Amino acid sequence: MGTENVKVAVHHKQEEYPVEFKKILEYVKSIKFGSVTLQIEDGKIIQIDRNEKFRFDKK
Numbered sequence: 001m002g003t004e005n006v007k008v009a010v011h012h013k014q015e016e017y018p019v020e021f022k023k024i025l026e027y028v029k030s031i032k033f034g035s036v037t038l039q040i041e042d043g044k045i046i047q048i049d050r051n052e053k054f055r056f057d058k059k
Contacts (some may be wrong), residue, residue, distance in 0.1 A: 020045045 039047035
């Protein structure tokens with residue numbers, strides 16, 4: 001992951017966050033059921049995993 005920053009609107013407030021935070025928000029917003037897991041080494045995010053579940057209606 002790079003050290004570049006991006007602007008992300010959170011709660012109607014424009015702030016600058018690391019690129020990793022933007023990707024985490026993108027994954028969280030895109031999943032209906034599932035999880036987002038962060039792998040951290042020496043206090044830095046080195047990997048982001050997205051696990052999505054699909055649920056089927058029982059009929």
